[in-house]
Amino acid sequence: MKKLLLLFSIIFALGSCGAQNTKTIIVTTSNPVFAIIKEIAGPRVDVRYIIPPGASPHTYQPKPSDVYKSQAANVLVYVADNNDGWAAKLPGSRNLLQLVELLPREFWIDYRGEKVSPDDTTITTKNIDTHFWMDPLAVKALLPALADTLSKLDPQNAATYRTNAELFSNRLDLLHRQVDNILHNVKGRTVFLHHPSIMYLLNRYGLIYGGSIEEAPGKEPSPKYIATLIQKIRESGAKAIFNEPQLSDKAVRSIADEANVSVYLLDPVGGTSGRESYQELILYNARTLAKALAGD
Ligand SMILES: [Zn+2]
Known part of the structure; x- marks a missing residue:
């Protein structure tokens, strides 16, 4: 035994x-x-x-x-x-x-923030916007x-x-x-980003993508591109533009000064306190958009 x-x-x-x-x-x-x-x-x-x-x-x-x-x-x-x-x-x-x-x-959308047509065989996962998790x-x-x-x-x-x-x-x-509830009152507002990071969120909840400082992730903007972007922000009547914690805020600050708008912080990545879980990350961004755009 x-x-x-x-x-x-x-x-x-x-x-x-x-x-x-x-x-x-x-x-x-x-x-x-x-x-x-x-x-x-x-x-x-x-x-x-x-x-x-x-x-x-x-x-x-x-x-x-x-x-x-x-x-x-x-x-x-x-x-x-x-x-x-x-x-x-x-x-x-x-x-x-x-x-x-x-x-x-x-579900695919392109870098202009628009839905990819299911019949368009020229588009693959190599040329869509990849921030689908938003x-x-x-x-x-x-x-x-x-x-x-x-x-x-x-x-x-x-x-x-x-x-x-x-x-x-x-x-x-x-x-x-x-x-959907949080963003209900800001549907149809125009959003300007640092890089095209939350277009899946904008697309899903009826917000309009106005443009980004980086046209595609990591793409350095030319002075001419920035001047056109400032013009677009002014014409849209937007009261805010958005930076992200993973990117420098230098360009955003000077564009905001020129266009006379406030700067808010969106976070497509998270991982910090209050933005750790998937739900927290999405809710943080939804609440930030609702707050920033409510005054428009
Ligand atoms: Zn990104």
Whole structure:
């Protein structure tokens, strides 16, 4: 009997030790990806991120410690080749998951903030606006494919991914109704951004995209482009323009002075206090827009 008990405790010890060693590690690039994956991974999966809060995913230069981090990954998740594509070149890239590939085509919008026609075969995920996570319904639409893909890459947690994706989907419906309510009184207002980061949000909730300082992410504006933008802001009657914590506020401040408008802070990335979870991130942006645009 004693021998049997000893055998059981050895098996149990080996089992729990093995379970610890085989805990799935999902490495994500930036906070929005981290926040979404966290919702469907649950506590049994170790979800990590590479980019510290405050850095821009578009221009981020991976460090040696990021290479080390990516090597531990069972799955490495990023947004898109034309968003945070440096992730695909990290050594941990054997199980790569590019989220934008899972987004149904009817949700795609281009860099002018307009819906991509389903018949336009010249448009691929390489030339759409990649900030889809700013629309809770776009995130909801990719969840079934996301749960399926993660389940194939990590079969031991398949049931968890599928159940959590369904629960998150229900929370996103609720979030959508909240945001719709918050932005109800500012529908139809024009929004000027630092870079085209929240156009999925504007498109979903009936706001108009006026333009950005960066026409595309990371694109340096010419003096002529800035002069035209200032003119557009004046003509639109907007009372505010928007900066982001991941970008310098120098250009925004001087444009705001010229156009005589206030500056508010939108945050498409989050990861800081009050903007950590996916819901907090979206609600922060909705409330900021509502506040800034209410006075127009
Ligand atoms: Zn961006």
